[in-house]
Amino acid sequence: MDRFSISSGLMTASLGQHISELRTQIGKTSTEATTGRYEDLTLHLSGRIGKAMLGQKALADISTDREVLNLRASRLSLIQTSLGTVQESSSGIAANMLSAIGGEHETDVGIAARDAKAALSASLSSLNARYGDRFLFAGDATSTLPFSDQSALLADIELIADSATDSADFATQLDDYFTSPTGGWLQNIYQGSTTASDPESVTADNDAIKSLIRDLAVLAISGPDGPLASLDGYKTLVQETSLSLSSSETQITNLRADLGVYEERNAIEQKTLDTEETVLTASFNDLTARDQYEAATELQSLQTTLEASYLITARLSQLSLLNYLG
Structure with missing residues (x-):
């Protein structure tokens, strides 16, 4: 082999290494031209890399916090929607029943009782709302469906009415049913937890919700052919329950207002994150941005x-x- 062949071989090998380095550099520069950011931040920033990494972590933390806030906002929105449906379902029933029972119009009383039954069904269905795998009104028992259909509840209330000696006795038994830890409400009807670790959540055992369900259930069996009609004090019982339903609707409004406070606070926190992200992004870009035209x-x-x-x-x-x- 002559000297020309040796020299040519060395040059070819050197060029091969040079080409490999060029391809690596092209890959890096192509990425920088696309992203507008230096690919090798350690080399570019040298002693300032620690500051850049802290900025990058802060931006990542903001992204995580925003996901949490968005999740909370979505859950609160769905809770508000469900409670809105509960309110809308019962709207007007109290006034209609008061008018009907006051005028002793049996047909109208029956219609109002039918409307109460429909509202009860719609309310229980709304309170079974879920977000992902989480039932929103089940308290800490988020994987448990809070309610089955209304039939079990109405059967229990009718049984109380059948066994009651008068309207006062019915009211006493009804209180025990809904308030006692061993009462039918917690034993047979509401399957969720009475506690909620999340302060922004609402259980279906909330007093406002439970009061409205109780009132609707009583009115649903208050028709002229229902078991309450034969009790002494029937008319007064229906009137008091109707007034209680109106009060329960007000309590639901107050509950929704409390949730609105959480929603407003959540929105403020999101705006704060947006501001922080803008400042941190500008600072991070000053350290790491690559001129894309260059x-x-x-x-x-x-x-x-x-x-x-x-x-x-x-x-x-x-x-x-x-x-x-x-």
Whole structure:
């Protein structure tokens, strides 16, 4: 092998290494031209890398916090929607029943009782609302469906009415049913937890919700053919329950207002995060941003150099072959 062949081989090897380095540099510069950020921050920032990493972590923390806030906002919105449905379902029933029972219009009383039954069904269905795998009104028992259908509740209330000696006795038994830990409400009807670790959540055992369900259930069996109609004090009982329903609706309004406070606070926290993110992003960009036009120009130059290197390598290979054949 002559000296030309040795020299040509060394040059080819050197060019090969140079081409490999160029391709690496092109890959890096191409990424920087696309992202507008230096790929090797350690090399670019040197002693300032710690500051940049802290800024990057702060931005990541903001992203995580925003996801949590968005989750809370979505849950609160769905809770508000469900309670809104409960309110709308019972709207007007108290006034209609008071008018009907006061005028002793049996047909109208029956219609109001039917409306109460429909509202009870709609309310229980709304209170079974879920977000993902989480039942929103089940307290800490988030995987448990709070209610089955209304039939079990109405059957229990009718049984109390059948066994009551008068309307006063019915009211006493009803109180025990809904307030006692061993009463039918907690034993047979509400299957969720009475406690909620999340302060922004609402259980269906909330006093406002439980009062409204109780009132609707009583009115639902208050028709002229229902078991309450035969009790002494029937008319007074229906009137008092109707007034209680109106009060329960007001309590639901107050409950929704309390939730609105949480929603407003959540919105303020989101705005605060937006402001922090703007400031931190600007600071992080000052440290890490790469001029994309400059990177694109450098990329074009590197690609030109690479093409020239490929051309030279090809020519050297041809010369080496000719020298060998000669």
